[in-house]
Amino acid sequence: MVKLNKIYTRTGDDGSTGLGDGQRRSKADLRVEAYGTVDEANACVGMARLHTAAAHEEIDATLARIQNDLFDLGADLCVPDRGLKLDYEPLRIVAGQTARLEAEIDRLNAGLQPLRSFILPGGSPAAAALHVARTVARRAERLMVALAAQPDEPVNPEAIRYVNRLSDFLFVAGRVVNDNGKADVLWVPGQSR
Numbered sequence: 376m377v378k379l380n381k382i383y384t385r386t387g388d389d390g391s392t393g394l395g396d397g398q399r400r401s402k403a404d405l406r407v408e409a410y411g412t413v414d415e416a417n418a419c420v421g422m423a424r425l426h427t428a429a430a431h432e433e434i435d436a437t438l439a440r441i442q443n444d445l446f447d448l449g450a451d452l453c454v455p456d457r458g459l460k461l462d463y464e465p466l467r468i469v470a471g472q473t474a475r476l477e478a479e480i481d482r483l484n485a486g487l488q489p490l491r492s493f494i495l496p497g498g499s500p501a502a503a504a505l506h507v508a509r510t511v512a513r514r515a516e517r518l519m520v521a522l523a524a525q526p527d528e529p530v531n532p533e534a535i536r537y538v539n540r541l542s543d544f545l546f547v548a549g550r551v552v553n554d555n556g557k558a559d560v561l562w563v564p565g566q567s568r
Contacts (some may be wrong), residue, residue, distance in 0.1 A: 395454035396461060406528065409518040410452040413538070416515050419508035420545075426501035427552065434548050438478050444534065446542050448534055453520070456529045468534040470538040483547045484558040486555055498553040505552065509545035512538055515545040 386392075391399045394408055400407055420438050427435040447466050456464040496506030516538045523530035550556045 378401055395450065395465065396457070396459060403423075404524045405518065405525065406452060406455065407514060409522050409530075410513040412447045412511065412518055413445055413449045413452065415539075416443055416508060416511040417449075417506070419511050420445065423501065423504035423508050423545075426499070426504050431552050433503065434483075434551060436551070437544070437548075439474075441544070444468070444537070444541075448537060449471070450530050451513075452522075455532065467531055468537045470533055470536075473533060473537045473540050476537065476544050480540065480544050480547050483544075483551050484510050485539060487547070487550055490559075495560040495562055496549070497560045498549075498558040501552040502549040502558070505545050507551035509542045509549065512542040516542065 387402065390402050392402050393399055394525050420442055424435055424438050424442075427438060446502060448468055450466040454461070456465070456467075459525070496504045496510075516535065519530055519535050522528050523532075523535065550559060551557050
């Protein structure tokens with residue numbers, strides 16, 4: 376259980392932060408950047424929920440679950456699996472979380488017309504907010520993949536799959552809140568030439 380009595384500790388005043396396994400890392404470290412970007416994606420999902428809470432209850436409920444999953448993802452990244460004996464069981468993203476997202480994507484996408492063009496982020500405030508969250512999730516994914524490519528920087532492969540599906544879910548949800556795609560803003564190639 377998390378217990379936060381004191382919000383500031385001054386231990387990061389030197390530009391470092393502690394991972395969940397006790398290691399100290401620079402706040403500019405790629406692992407810290409990855410889970411910090413996951414936190415940013417979570418905040419963007421929270422902003423999107425301001426627009427989905429009343430008019431799109433099912434999507435909002437899924438977004439609430441996603442926000443909890445994103446904390447799980449941050450915890451997963453914060454404790455690299457180095458095979459060390461810890462005093463606790465580290466939290467990991469599991470296949471069931473990814474599968475639940477895939478089921479949600481399939482359910483939402485079933486009612487949409489296939490795209491014949493790329494779409495521009497926008498249409499409705501809810502869709503625009505979901506697209507912002509999608510782009511931040513994609514950035515988190517890129518950072519996680521870059522981290523996993525580093526020697527001695529293990530990343531849970533299921534965590535990468537989860538964040539990949541998350542951006543797909545946010546894209547489809549953006550279309551659904553745009554009147555099931557009818558209010559999507561289509562890209563017109565070369566329109567401004």
